[in-house]
Amino acid sequence: MTHPHAGARIPFLKGHGTENDFVIVPDPDGRLDLSAADVARLCDRRAGIGGDGLLRVVRSAAHPEGAALAGEAEWFMDYRNSDGSIAEMCGNGVRVFARYLQREGHIEAGDLAVATRAGIRHVHLAKDTEDGGQGDITVSMGRATLPGGDVSVGVDGRTWPAINVGMGNPHAVAFVTDLDEAGDLLHAPAVAPAGAYPAGTNVEFVVDRAPGHVAMRVHERGSGETRSCGTGACAVMVATARRDGLDPLRTGAAATYTVDVPGGRLVITERADGEVEMTGPAVILAEGTIDPAWLWGPTH
Numbered sequence: 001m002t003h004p005h006a007g008a009r010i011p012f013l014k015g016h017g018t019e020n021d022f023v024i025v026p027d028p029d030g031r032l033d034l035s036a037a038d039v040a041r042l043c044d045r046r047a048g049i050g051g052d053g054l055l056r057v058v059r060s061a062a063h064p065e066g067a068a069l070a071g072e073a074e075w076f077m078d079y080r081n082s083d084g085s086i087a088e089m090c091g092n093g094v095r096v097f098a099r100y101l102q103r104e105g106h107i108e109a110g111d112l113a114v115a116t117r118a119g120i121r122h123v124h125l126a127k128d129t130e131d132g133g134q135g136d137i138t139v140s141m142g143r144a145t146l147p148g149g150d151v152s153v154g155v156d157g158r159t160w161p162a163i164n165v166g167m168g169n170p171h172a173v174a175f176v177t178d179l180d181e182a183g184d185l186l187h188a189p190a191v192a193p194a195g196a197y198p199a200g201t202n203v204e205f206v207v208d209r210a211p212g213h214v215a216m217r218v219h220e221r222g223s224g225e226t227r228s229c230g231t232g233a234c235a236v237m238v239a240t241a242r243r244d245g246l247d248p249l250r251t252g253a254a255a256t257y258t259v260d261v262p263g264g265r266l267v268i269t270e271r272a273d274g275e276v277e278m279t280g281p282a283v284i285l286a287e288g289t290i291d292p293a294w295l296w297g298p299t300h
C-alpha cells in the first residue's frame with residue numbers, strides 16, 4: 001500500500017535546548033499524518049535522524065487540538081516523545097520551536113504566544129548578544145500544581161520520597177545526596193503508588209550545589225534519560241523552593257534558582273503570582289529532507 005504522502009520529500013531541521021534534542025518537522029497546514037511508529041523511526045539515533053522528541057510546527061487553525069487557541073496563538077507545538085507517545089508540554093521544546101519560527105522569519109525577537117496541549121505558553125526571545133550570539137529565550141510555563149500525597153521513586157532496590165509536581169505534564173522530584181545514586185537510568189524508575197500517575201511520569205533526581213542552585217538528572221516518560229528537561233527543571237525548582245520554605249504565592253516574594261542539567265543550565269523563577277518562568281538557550285543546527293521511501297517504505 002502506498003502511503004498518502006509517498007513521493008514528497010519532507011523538510012526537517014534538528015535543534016536542541018540544553019542538549020534536549022529534537023527533530024523539527026514544519027507542517028504549517030497540518031498535512032502530515034505522522035504515526036507513533038513514524039515518530040519513533042525519525043527519533044531513532046542509529047537508524048533515523050535521532051532525537052529525544054519531535055516538534056511538528058503546525059498553524060493552530062490547522063490542528064484539531066490547536067484550533068480553539070488559534071485566536072491567541074498562530075502556531076501549535078505538536079510535541080511527541082521519542083517513542084512516539086504524545087505529551088502535553090515540553091519546556092525545552094517550546095524554546096526550540098520559537099527559535100525555529102524566528103529563523104524562518106515568522107517572528108522577530110520579542111514576544112510570542114505558542115499553543116500547546118497544556119494551553120498557551122508566552123515566550124520572550126531576547127535580542128542577539130553584542131558578540132553576535134543568539135539571546136536566551138524565556139518561557140512563561142504556567143503555575144505548578146502540587147497535588148500532595150506521598151509518592152516515592154525507586155531504582156535498583158533503593159527508594160526515595162518524591163514530590164508530585166505538575167507543570168502541564170507530570171513529574172516526580174526526588175532529592176538525593178549524589179546524582180550517581182540514580183544509577184544508569186536505562187529503565188524507568190519505579191514510582192509508587194501507581195495511581196499517583198495514571199498516565200506515567202517524568203522522574204527527576206536533584207542535589208544541592210549552593211543556596212539557590214541545584215543540579216538534576218531526569219528520566220523522561222517516553223524518551224528515557226535525557227540531557228535536560230525544561231518542565232522537569234521547573235518542577236525541580238518549585239519542589240526545591242517548597243523544601244526551602246519558599247512559596248511566592250503566599251509571601252509575595254519571587255524565588256529564583258539556577259538548575260544545572262547534564263546538557264547545560266536553566267534559570268527558573270517562580271513569580272509572586274505563581275507563574276513559573278524558565279530562561280535558557282535554543283539552537284537550530286541543521287536542516288535537510290526526509291526520504292519518504294525510507295520513512296514509509298517496506299524496509300528500514
Ligand SMILES: N[C@@H](CCC[C@H](N)C(=O)O)C(=O)O
Binds near residue numbers: 086090093221
Ligand atoms: N523534554 C521535555 C519534556 C517532554 C515531555 C515528557 N517526556 C513527558 O512525557 O511529559 C521538556 O523539556 O520539558
